[in-house]
Amino acid sequence: MTFLAIDIGNTRLKWSLYASATRDAAMLAQGVEFLEHIEKLAEGGWASIAPPRHVLGCVVAGDTVRRRVQEQMEQWDVFPQWVVASSYEAGVNNGYDYPARLGADRWVAMIGAWHRCLARGPARPLVVVMVGTAVTVDAIDASGRFLGGLILPGHGIMLRALESGTAGLHVPTGNVVEFPTNTSDALTSGGTFAIAGAVERMVAHLRQRCGAEPCCVMTGGAGWKMAPSMPSQFELVDNLLFDGLLEMAARRFV
Ligand SMILES: Nc1ncnc2c1ncn2[C@@H]1O[C@H](COP(=O)(O)OP(=O)(O)O)[C@@H](O)[C@H]1O
Numbered sequence: 270m271t272f273l274a275i276d277i278g279n280t281r282l283k284w285s286l287y288a289s290a291t292r293d294a295a296m297l298a299q300g301v302e303f304l305e306h307i308e309k310l311a312e313g314g315w316a317s318i319a320p321p322r323h324v325l326g327c328v329v330a331g332d333t334v335r336r337r338v339q340e341q342m343e344q345w346d347v348f349p350q351w352v353v354a355s356s357y358e359a360g361v362n363n364g365y366d367y368p369a370r371l372g373a374d375r376w377v378a379m380i381g382a383w384h385r386c387l388a389r390g391p392a393r394p395l396v397v398v399m400v401g402t403a404v405t406v407d408a409i410d411a412s413g414r415f416l417g418g419l420i421l422p423g424h425g426i427m428l429r430a431l432e433s434g435t436a437g438l439h440v441p442t443g444n445v446v447e448f449p450t451n452t453s454d455a456l457t458s459g460g461t462f463a464i465a466g467a468v469e470r471m472v473a474h475l476r477q478r479c480g481a482e483p484c485c486v487m488t489g490g491a492g493w494k495m496a497p498s499m500p501s502q503f504e505l506v507d508n509l510l511f512d513g514l515l516e517m518a519a520r521r522f523v
């Protein structure tokens with residue numbers, strides 16, 4: 270009864286195989302593939318795993334990528350399900366104007382984070398930050414309603430935008446410092462504090478809106494880069510998307 274969870278972002282595909290589609294399932298195998306290399310999954314990471322009984326994935330990288338990944342599953346007799354954000358799932362209400370237009374990865378991350386915080390105590394408002402190709406900063410109130418969220422460029426996109434829009438900003442990666450005194454540090458610190466600042470504003474807005482201190486969770490491939498510069502209450506969670514997919518799978522595949 271193994272279960273394969275897949276998270277396809279705009280840069281990388283992440284997958285995780287579980288012994289069952291249940292909340293505390295044992296993880297059997299995990300892998301990461303850059304989108305340029307997803308044709309190799311069937312003969313690479315997925316060649317040696319037992320055929321999964323269920324597959325649930327979220328994809329924000331477009332239909333062509335999704336089809337290419339599905340082709341890699343033809344060796345198995347399984348019909349993958351792909352998450353589409355809806356108006357309600359797994360305890361979370363979706364306040365987006367058009368619920369289905371919310372990125373599936375944001376929806377899954379919020380559901381994972383919501384249950385993670387609930388497992389620790391009474392419901393609190395929640396801020397979920399995902400630092401991937403883009404950065405998203407999403408807010409949920411203490412009743413489980415997604416109130417709305419921010420989308421920002423990620424580190425790579427910010428740097429490329431500055432490089433292509435100016436004549437003099439082609440420099441190596443720098444360090445994050447409070448008062449940068451060279452171009453490299455100025456660019457790296459600018460990007461990092463742009464993200465940290467947006468996050469601080471969202472935490473403040475949510476605290477004000479709900480009148481309670483939010484639970485704060487961060488995830489994503491570039492989360493470790495942001496961690497030292499984040500407001501102190503943030504917890505970095507590597508498997509948040511997979512936690513969310515497991516929550517959903519436990520309800521779908523019973
Ligand atoms: N080893 C790495 N290789 C490439 N990018 C990395 C690596 N470690 C962290 N990153 C950062 O993580 C981002 C990709 O994170 P990820 O969560 O996989 O994004 P997405 O979900 O959008 O595909 C990259 O934009 C990069 O900034």
Ligand SMILES: CC(C)(COP(=O)(O)O)[C@@H](O)C(=O)NCCC(=O)O
Pocket residue numbers: 278279280329370371372373374375400401402403404405420
């Ligand atoms: C905001 C995103 C581009 C983030 O993508 P990622 O950085 O995870 O690759 C993705 O969630 C997306 O395409 N969302 C759809 C638009 C929306 O959420 O409003």
Ligand SMILES: [K+]
Pocket residue numbers: 277278279374399401489
């Ligand atoms: K992502």
